[in-house]
Amino acid sequence: AMVAMPALPRAKEKASGGRLIVAADSEPKNLNPAIVASNGVFFIASKVIEPLAEAAFNGEGGLARRLATSWEGSEDGLSVTFKLREGVKWHDGRAFTSADVAYSAMNVWKPLQNLGRIVFANLEAVDTPDANTAVFRFSRPTPLQLIRNALPVVSSVIPKHVFDGTDIASNPANTKLIGTGPFRFAEYKPGEFYRLTRNEDYWGKGEPKLDEIIFRVLPDRAGAASALEAEEIHLAAFSAVPLSDLDRISKVPGIEVISKGYEALTYQLVVEINHRRKELADLKVRQAIAHAINKKFVIDTIFLGHATASTGPVPKSASEFYDPDVTTYPFDTAKANALLDEAGYAKGSNGVRFSLKLRPAPYFNETKQFGYYLRQALAAIGIDATLVNADAAAHQKAVYTDHDFDLAVGPPVFRGDPAISTTILVQSGIPAGVPFSNQGGYENKALDALVAKASETIDAEARTEIYRQFQKIVTADLPLINVAEWGFITVARNTVLNVADNPRWAVSNWADTALRS
Amino acid sequence: MARALRLIRRRLIGSIPVLLIVVVLTFLLLQSASGDAVDAYLLSMGGGDAAIAQSLRQSYGLDQSEIARLWLYLSSLARLDLGWSVAFGRPVADLILERLPNTLLLMGSATALAFGLGTSLGIVAGARPESTTDKVVSALSLILYAIPSFWLGLVLSIVFAVQLRWLPSSGIETIASGKSGFARAADIALHLILPVGALGVIYMALFLRVMRSAMAEVWKLDFVAFARAKGLSRSRIVLRHVARNALLPLVTMLGLQSAAMLGGSVVIESIFAIPGFGRLAQEAVTGRDTPLLIGIILTSALLVVLVNLLLDLVYALLDPRVGAAEEGA
Amino acid sequence: MTLLRQTIGTGEGAIGAAILSLLILIAVFASVLCPGDPLNIAGPPLTPPFTQGSLPLGTDSLGRDLLAGVVHGTRTSLSVGLAAAAAAMAFGVCIGLAAGFSGGIVDEALMRLVDAFQIVPGFLLALAFVSVAGSSAHVIVIAIALGAWAGPARLMRAQVLSIREREYVAAARVIGAGPAEIVFKEILPNALPPVLSLSAIIVAAAILTESALSFLGLSDPNVVTWGSMMSEGRNVLRSATWLSIFPGLALLTTVIGIYLLGEGVTKAIGRGRPGS
Amino acid sequence: MTLLCSIRSLRVTYHGQANPALDFAALDIQAGGRLAIIGESGSGKTTLARAIASLLPENSKHTGEILWPARSTPLPGRDLGFVFQDPSASLNPVLTVGEQVAEGARRHLRLSWHDALRHARDLLERVQLPDPEKALKAYPHQFSGGQRQRIAIAAALAAQPSILVADEITSALDMVVQAQLVALLNELVRDAGMTLIFVTHDIALASGLADRLAILKQGKLVETGAAAKVLAEPESSYTRTLIASHRSLSSPSLLRDTSA
Amino acid sequence: MLLSVENLTKRYLSGSRQTTALDDVSFTLGKGETLGLAGVSGSGKSTLARVLLRLVPADTGKVHFEGEDWLTLSGASLRRRRARMQMVFQDVLAAFNPRATVGSVLDDPLRIHSGKRARDRKQDVATLLDRVGLPTGFADRSIREISGGQRQRVAIARAIATRPSLIVLDEAVSALDVSIRETILELLVELQQERGISYLFISHDLAVLRAVSHRIAVMDAGRIVETGAASQIIDRPQSPAARALIAAVPRLVTDAR
Ligand SMILES: Nc1ncnc2c1ncn2[C@@H]1O[C@H](COP(=O)(O)OP(=O)(O)OP(=O)(O)O)[C@@H](O)[C@H]1O
Ligand SMILES: Nc1ncnc2c1ncn2[C@@H]1O[C@H](COP(=O)(O)OP(=O)(O)OP(=O)(O)O)[C@@H](O)[C@H]1O
């Protein structure tokens, strides 16, 4: 049953309300997606709080309208005008207006949100000529392409009347969410579950289809699979069922394995490099490491086929920007060894050229396994790597603040536009302490200039061209090594309908998700 | 009764310096950690920049010196205020009170199972040392002792929850079931069977072995020979004379093991998704949530102190000689 | 030496010693039995056991040789267990001796420290310590020892207090022996055996604790341990049960072996004690 | 007097020991008599007493016969009371004195607990324990060694046995207490017409109490016979040594110069 | 006077209960003299021995021993002086380190007090063994492998090793079989006459005390209730305590009743 399920035909089946139970593996402290734009938050909050637009398989520009019905950029790139949906009500009964959007943008997205701080860095003001129009004004030209690509992630709108005049960071509505979405936030029992109930006043016709969604907290990875099989839950997203168990579980009657629905949530497997290390500052050494990695093995064995090999910093799934015509590093141990010899790092009597400290990020099983693999791959070319295991906070501090690493394995996310979270991985001048940024001490003036130029280029085509250039430089100079990119897997009982019908399905509003009766 | 009260008061006051040591050591431990609460929080946010980190550190008071923070914490502790959890954004006391019942339920049931079954089987084995029954029961208990509880937990859950579907695979009760009263209690009991089994079995084996060997020791004592010389029935000798005395080391053992059992529940709680202390502690550590971790460890320690106090009282009931030493003291 | 003979004389001791000698042999000759890094990928992933001659126990999900893992895991598990127990013993004995012999305020202070470590759940402490200090082998050893030294310390103190009152200590004082001589010649050698007989159970518990830590992902990634093997195996517990069965059996055997040996030693000490 | 028990070719060996702890041809015990078994440490006194009471430990093997011509083999507790050497070890520390005295009566006399405890009270009174009513609820550690031995005697007598075996019941106590206990035993046995088997290493103590002596040395029965005869005309040299080494108040001082 | 004890008092506190183990005890002991100390169990005999040996502190009172204020000595000077006053314990097994050999037991006091080298001490150990009637080969035996009587000989050898002027014997023969007891008593008397040692001989058996004591003191409830020449105490006891002790000595009845 391992298929990318075509969602549409199923939608016609008879469905009637019901309670959908879903596995959740974390309990974010702050559940407000306007402040914390992360997938863990979206997974739950996106059903309650909606963005201006959501990603879509076949919407205009890859977007589906949500709270905004249209968006238009000015020629000079200094403003974007949003037309907002009419007749939308907050869960507390108040009407949704442009003031809410203005408030969210100016008071939350720009100053507080982890990604909004980048995208809306130059946002000066939001004008609200009427209740259904919001005009974003920028102090410097800002590409509409970037704004559009960022919309699903950065534009969760929260009610002004609840937050205005309070300390936003500690407002109780950050956990007891109030939004406009198809589901209302009903109950949270820490350590046990979140319960969302149907919003009768939802603007979408005939939506939502479910009466209730329950996110059941299952911190243990083996727990989700067991619960699915025991029919205690209906669905486990974000690869909560380990990849290695998929083959077996796909054969269980009544359970389906779905690999669609994460197209806009691409994670990248990246080897971060500390360029302060003399050896690693040498391009030949970096090239040798790139040649030493057998991407096919990584895809086949670690990801069990549920990933693709990377060519560069932009994933293939981002077809708008992706450029396949870049320097590649086929698996070639002999060449890698030759490069290292050339670089002047001869093997010692014990076969070791030099030693490195390798820190795989602890967040995913796959990053850890890749750490094991990389250690062995490096050993094959005479580099002795010592693995260092640390928990998330320690890894964070060691790599992104203390720079106490030589190589690190990280899983950055590609969020629709290189400017949001990709360029930061290679740009220079980022202060220490910023997670998922270039903390390897890499500095390339040309690359920095390119990134700066892209941020002001209004024309989408020109901007895309700059990013193609960007990919060429990155792959040639290897500030970091992109190994693979992957989306997650959803495992669901086959009674769940309309699963994976958009490229950010797990973190979308599930208004049309239904249970077959 | 007055003596018991006096004992309780003395022991509780006596444990204050101990608990203080626990607090300070835990504090120092987390201080020496790499990464702080803000690092952990930024991570859960999926990133953030240096300015956010700076302002968060300021708002959590993490920019102050360690001594100042320890002092602040201790003085609020003196007012019985456990502080504010950074990772959960809620008062630590609330979090602890929320999880405590689950942990107590799990621990209590596991202890009852381990102790009840352990002593009973221990008596069966110890009734005739070196007999076949003894050897079989002892060997089985040794195997049970050596099976890691996490592995047992996984296997139990697969067999009884997934394959046979007799029992729920995880959780403390059926979520949002709306059950109450007796139905809810029954539901919780059903959910507890597997985790309690996984956690209790190892201690059951331990208690069994202690009981058995304690009985073997008691068998050698003169008063047992005297009981035989009195022509008493075997069951009376085994239960009233041998087992009754062998129970004493077991009570001591139970006190020593209570801390270990609390620790053992960490893994079991995570496997069976039971929102208890163990999981909370794990989250506190990963979140570098110093006040929360101290709160948990402090509460656990206090729990252990109370259990031991209770056991001392039980011991005094079981062993008349103890009362004599304590008399009037 | 006689103790060893007496220990083997007990049934438990003989079985325990046999199991343990075998394990120690395996640990010592691990690199001969299974040469090369056991973390290396040796074949296709998830090869079932007994299907391929070169990989008798099959491979794990990365294709690492399971037999090599189990064999080399013997070394890590045993050395972590023994090192942790040795550290706990050494520290506990010193503290207990100091407390029992000095008495007064020193005793009081040391015993409060012992109490503090005894009322904190050891595994919680180990978990926090390893999370905080990073999971390398020596950190794990210290973490386990931290949760285990209080027991020996308390027993040592009780022993010292009891032996201090024995007639032969009085006899030593009567002939004019100095305090150092009394501590190290009269008290320590006689106080030690019952404390040492705790070590078996501490080693067994240490090995189990290490495996539980590994299970939670807190193991040294540069070495194989049975716990980390089981931890990785649990993802495929249903489809590739052997991944957790073999290390599990190894763990089981080891713990049983050590436990039995410990019971043998305790019995032997009990027999050897005068007047009993 | 009638023959109560006759022992023939008794040989008792403890597990793991090369030599038998007891090995002799014949010993007769008269009904209503008082037999003293005398010997030094390790000579097999306890072993013999236990063999008579069929209370040999499990790690021993025995051959030979112990015959009871006039009756069936006495059941320990019911027909035969046994008192042990060490009064501080032979009582269960965690049970009340009342329960430990009453349990034998309850089992063998089939009394209710209530009646058994009343019976126990009477027994404690008979062994001259002060305040027997209170003693019922007290625990062994609250009594002195001599008092504990009285309690043990009361417990042994609970089912009104016709034979009492007392195994060195005074050797752990001081002499004043010893004298009191011996007097008590004398009285009890006389009143109830019981057969007494009295084990001791003190030949003088035996001489004041027993009518027959059995002298043991390294598991062998070196001499047996009427007390008066054995003491007056000892046959074996060992008996003579025992008598000679006895030290009484009138024995000469070892000091040559008593003027110091 | 070798030893004079004045108004010694010692109380034990266990829980809230207080036991007066020694209650204003005074007596003297001359050189080469044996003072027998009799009394029922718990009368305070062992406590007196332990106070004298400085194993437990006294509450009040004075002890003069060989002209020194014995109770104020401390540290190294006390340890040095201990050579002069030795003790033989009642429980023959418990008084030895279970790991010791006969040789090491006898070597210890010599090492501490004689200042001789190890090789010379070997000879002294042999002499000591010989003196108490044990074969020299015994030096290598473990203390657990020899009989009770032999052990008590070793204990006596240990006590005389430092050439003391006073030996306190606390129930030193009570646990021994009668035949062995006699030879030990003889050995003790012999040693006294040979070396002029004084004994404080503790026993609850007046028959034994009579055999070895010049004078006898009777204790009861922590007090010395009667002191006098051995024969006088036994023939004309004044205190009820002494009378009870005398009455308790079993008499060998050889005539038929
Ligand atoms: N339970 C036992 N197991 C093994 N050997 C035993 C046991 N009981 C006694 N013996 C041995 O049997 C022999 C006779 O012992 P027994 O106890 O009968 O002597 P006894 O005359 O009562 O000595 P005592 O005066 O010391 O009580 C001794 O050598 C003793 O070591
Ligand atoms: N360490 C102690 N703590 C408390 N009380 C003690 C201690 N030692 C002795 N006593 C008490 O002091 C009193 C005198 O004891 P001591 O041992 O001196 O008597 P004793 O004459 O030697 O008796 P025995 O003949 O039984 O050896 C007794 O009542 C005893 O219970």
Ligand SMILES: [Mg+2]
């Ligand atoms: Mg005996």
Ligand SMILES: [Mg+2]
């Ligand atoms: Mg005494």
